[in-house]
Amino acid sequence: MPDKYFVHESSYVDEPVTIGEGTRIWHFSHIMGGAVIGKNCSIGQNVNISSGAVLGNNVKVQNNVSIYDEVILENDVFCGPSMVFTNVINPRSHVSRKHEYKKTVARKGVSIGANATVVCGVEIGEYAFIGAGAVVTKDVPAFALVYGNPAVQRGWMCRCGVKLNISNDKGKCLSCATCYILEKNKLKMI
Numbered sequence: 434m435p436d437k438y439f440v441h442e443s444s445y446v447d448e449p450v451t452i453g454e455g456t457r458i459w460h461f462s463h464i465m466g467g468a469v470i471g472k473n474c475s476i477g478q479n480v481n482i483s484s485g486a487v488l489g490n491n492v493k494v495q496n497n498v499s500i501y502d503e504v505i506l507e508n509d510v511f512c513g514p515s516m517v518f519t520n521v522i523n524p525r526s527h528v529s530r531k532h533e534y535k536k537t538v539a540r541k542g543v544s545i546g547a548n549a550t551v552v553c554g555v556e557i558g559e560y561a562f563i564g565a566g567a568v569v570t571k572d573v574p575a576f577a578l579v580y581g582n583p584a585v586q587r588g589w590m591c592r593c594g595v596k597l598n599i600s601n602d603k604g605k606c607l608s609c610a611t612c613y614i615l616e617k618n619k620l621k622m623i
Contacts, residue, residue: 453490471508485534495547503534503553510539513547513565520553540575542592549584562590576613576620589613589620 438456440446446464453472458464460478467484470476474488477496482488485502494500494512501520506512520534535554539545543557546565557563557573564580564587573579578588578596589597591606591613598604602615612623 447484477514489541501534502531503536505536505538507539507541507543507559509542511544513545513549515548516545517548517550518553519551522553544594546580560590560592562594574619589615592622 437454438452440458441460443460444458444462446458447466449466450464451469453470453474455473456470458476462476462478462480464470464482465484468482469487470482471488471490471492473490474492476494479497480494481499483500483502486500487505489506489508489510491508492506492510495514497515498512499518501518503520504518518537521530522535524530537551537553537555539557540559542560545551545563546567548565549563549567549569551569555569555572557569558575558577560575561573561577563569563573563584567580567584568582569579569584576589577586578590579586589599589604591597591609591611593606593609593611595606595608597606597613599613599615604613613620614623
């Protein structure tokens with residue numbers, strides 16, 4: 434139902450697809466048949482979404498991002514400009530490895546910075562924050578702040594996007610006042 438979402442005239446949307454109400458697909462993007470995109474998403478310029486990709490509601494994908502098969506982005510995920518997902522761990526041009534795609538999941542509220550690379554097969558926990566240019570090669574805990582190559586955890590982030598100061602296994606966001614507790618290296622809202 435193209436009248437419930439917007440597709441710029443320079444973009445291609447193959448059928449069949451599922452696109453939620455209020456979603457906007459901007460210049461020179463390609464949505465392949467079989468892709469699932471939720472409500473109120475923003476798909477930037479020059480974005481490719483493959484047939485086996487799934488995007489939840491309110492996902493923001495900035496310019497020049499490709500979301501390949503087996504990539505799942507839950508609600509409220511942000512993908513910064515030119516960040517990269519992969520779906521094969523050992524690609525070769527002359528060897529077909531479509532049967533070896535690895536699932537990559539970004540849980541609710543994840544933010545991935547510009548030019549970051551997310552290697553296939555990882556899970557990024559809810560509200561984690563991936564810094565610009567990071568190379569994510571392993572799972573990221575919920576609320577973790579990671580950056581570098583390879584990405585290393587450097588702290589904790591509030592769900593509102595502010596870095597937390599955790600002391601004595603407790604912390605309170607200075608912006609939104611959400612409280613957290615750290616138990617067995619897992620941060621939880623209280």
